[in-house]
Amino acid sequence: MAIELNGKTYDTDEEGYLADLSQWDEDIAAEMARLDDAELTSAHWEVMNFLREYYEEYQIAPAVRVLTKAIGKKLGKDKGNSKYLYELFPYGPAKQACKYSGLPKPTGCV
Amino acid sequence: MSTIKKFFYVNRKAPYGTVYALESLEVVLIGAAFEQDVTLAFIDDGVYQLMKNQSTAGIGMKNFSPTYKALGDYDVTKLYVEKESLEARGLTIDDLMDLKWEDEDDDWAENDSIRVVTSAELADIMSEQDVVLSF
Numbered sequence: 070m071a072i073e074l075n076g077k078t079y080d081t082d083e084e085g086y087l088a089d090l091s092q093w094d095e096d097i098a099a100e101m102a103r104l105d106d107a108e109l110t111s112a113h114w115e116v117m118n119f120l121r122e123y124y125e126e127y128q129i130a131p132a133v134r135v136l137t138k139a140i141g142k143k144l145g146k147d148k149g150n151s152k153y154l155y156e157l158f159p160y161g162p163a164k165q166a167c168k169y170s171g172l173p174k175p176t177g178c179v
Numbered sequence: 180m181s182t183i184k185k186f187f188y189v190n191r192k193a194p195y196g197t198v199y200a201l202e203s204l205e206v207v208l209i210g211a212a213f214e215q216d217v218t219l220a221f222i223d224d225g226v227y228q229l230m231k232n233q234s235t236a237g238i239g240m241k242n243f244s245p246t247y248k249a250l251g252d253y254d255v256t257k258l259y260v261e262k263e264s265l266e267a268r269g270l271t272i273d274d275l276m277d278l279k280w281e282d283e284d285d286d287w288a289e290n291d292s293i294r295v296v297t298s299a300e301l302a303d304i305m306s307e308q309d310v311v312l313s314f
Contacts, residue, residue: 123249126245126248127245127246127248127249128241128242128243128245128246129208129246129249131249131252132208132211132212132253134212134214135212135249135252135253138252138283139252142281142283142287
């Protein structure tokens with residue numbers, strides 16, 4: 070599978086994750102969200118930027134439980150809970166947010 | 180509620196050259212994501228998995244050692260390194276990564292994850308486990 074955007078081709082796997090993580094940019098993130106009928110707000114970006122930093126540091130996409138705990142530590146308890154994260158990413162916070170962030174599917178993911 | 184089992188992962192091989200170390204780490208992360216009680220042991224060449232300052236530039240493989248630093252986030256806080264294996268390789272705990280876990284219930288206080296134990300102590304720890312997996 071592939072997504073065409075601005076004259077560029079982004080190869081994806083069967084679940085829509087980018088095949089080449091280095092191809093990621095903010096435009097493709099917004100386009101992947103649009104294809105899911107979602108729109109990225111600053112609240113989404115806050116979580117996605119966190120995920121990208123986490124991946125940069127640890128070389129893995131965190132499982133949802135780990136993400137929730139870490140977001141709680143960094144951004145406060147009002148954001149570090151499943152309700153808040155599922156409202157932003159109804160298809161599963163780790164899975165959907167990782168997809169838009171250009172990261173691989175999380176290990177042991179929800 | 181599902182029952183929590185005590186999983187014990189024995190790591191015996193050097194990090195690169197075979198896929199055992201990486202596969203073990205992935206299984207550990209998956210097990211921990213399902214909230215099992217996870218303990219890791221590093222013996223023989225397995226102690227090299229925890230070495231500081233790993234560089235894989237010369238062998239063209241991904242350096243996955245930063246991922247060990249994420250274990251604390253997964254509540255994997257018990258990493259036992261066998262004293263005899265370290266000594267046989269001329270290593271001390273100072274040659275290993277400084278792995279920490281943060282206690283959420285204690286204002287995120289940092290605690291050491293790695294503990295050096297003797298072969299006899301490790302045998303006692305192993306005997307308390309429900310499931311032992313060797314890599």
